[in-house]
Amino acid sequence: MNRFLILQKIIELGSFTKAAEVLGYTQSSISQMLASLEDELSIKLLNRSRSGVSLTLEGQELYPLIQQAIRQYQAVQERATEIKGLKTGVIRIGTISSITVHWLPKLIKQFKIKYPNVEFVLYQGDYNSIAEWIRTNTVDFGFTTPPMATEFKTIPIKQGEMLAVLPKNYPLARKPGVPLKLEELKNDPLILLEEGNYSEPLNAFSTAGVKPNIKYRIHDDYAIMTMVEAGLGVSILAKLVLQRMPFNIVTRPLVPAIQREIAVAYQDRQRLPIASQYFIQELLTNKGQLR
Known part of the structure; x- marks a missing residue:
């Protein structure tokens, strides 16, 4: 069935290279699998030219049957999922504090309405620890920034501004x-x-x-806000974590602005537990509502 799906994607995109990128294969493996299908059928399915890729006359006759087979396969997959359902499961997530506080509660609540018996285990850390947890399979996936996840697959989620965090009576406030x-x-x-x-x-x-005058390095956003409130210094934190803060501090935009990009990172989506696959899909469906 993979070869049928590859053929479908090549026809859809008009390119071996683009199909390989979308499906996560190398171009040579795409070519080899298509050649294997053509050898098995003893029919040449595609013409390749400078203008792109097109079906041969024989390929045009077979392609509707191939599309029908793909639809039947997808129907089987969907039905199997329905039968199996998502009655139980454990989702292990590597996360940073701002996302733990402001995104995950609502997302988990929505998800558990559909799948009440799924459990969540949250590992909170920094970019380094989250990358290590993904690498060692301690977590299924993690929230991180793309520059710290170059060895993994990533899905961009959102960009957010970072703000200067100042004591209330500070002149710059x-x-x-x-x-x-x-x-x-x-x-x-x-x-x-x-x-x-x-x-x-x-x-x-x-x-x-x-060259900034760094006096303290702290892992916890809220501890930093407490220290800023006490007049021990200034900081720069994500706007996301500064929502609903109970501290007597002031936030101001930076010039030029600093943006933080957040993505979901994982090793191989096909190897993720089904519960984690469902949750990532839930996240992507609702990412426009994340604030």
């Missing part, structure tokens, strides 16, 4: 925005969120040619 190159910001103690080998604020400082 009266300004509408905080330039990264501002002398006051460079010299004041910076409380940095420790996220492993990758830091969006440090990258932004480097691009701006600024």
Whole structure:
């Protein structure tokens, strides 16, 4: 059936290369599987030219039957899923605190309405630890940033702004925005969120040619807000985690803006437990509602 599906995708996209990219194969393996199908049928199915790919006359006669076989196969798959259902399962997720607090409660609640007996195990850490958990199969998938997940498959979820976090009576709190190159910001103690080998604020400082005065490195966003509130320094945190904060602090946009990109990362989607596959699909369906 894989060879039929490959043929369908080649016809749909008009290209071996594009079909290989979409299906996750190399171009040579796509070519080999199609050649194997043609050998088995003793019929040449495709013409290849500079203008693209097209069915041969013989291929045009067979292709409607191949499409019918694909539809029947998909119907079998769908029915098997219905019969098997998703009565139980455990979903193990690597996550960062802002997503644990602001995205996952609603997503899990919606998911458990459909699948009440599925359990969730959340591992909260930084970009480094999440990558390691994915690598060692401690978690099924994790929320991370694409630069820290180059060895995995990733699905972009959302971009979010990062904001300057300031004590309430701090002079810069009266300004509408905080330039990264501002002398006051460079010299004041910076409380940095420790996220492993990758830091969006440090990258932004480097691009701006600024060396920040890092005094503290802390793993917890809320501990950082407490320290900023106490006047121990300033920080830069994701806008997402700064929602509904109970702290007496001020947030301001940065100039230039710093964006944080979040993606779901995993080793192989086909090897994911079915419960995790369903949850990722639920996430993608509802990602437009994530704030």
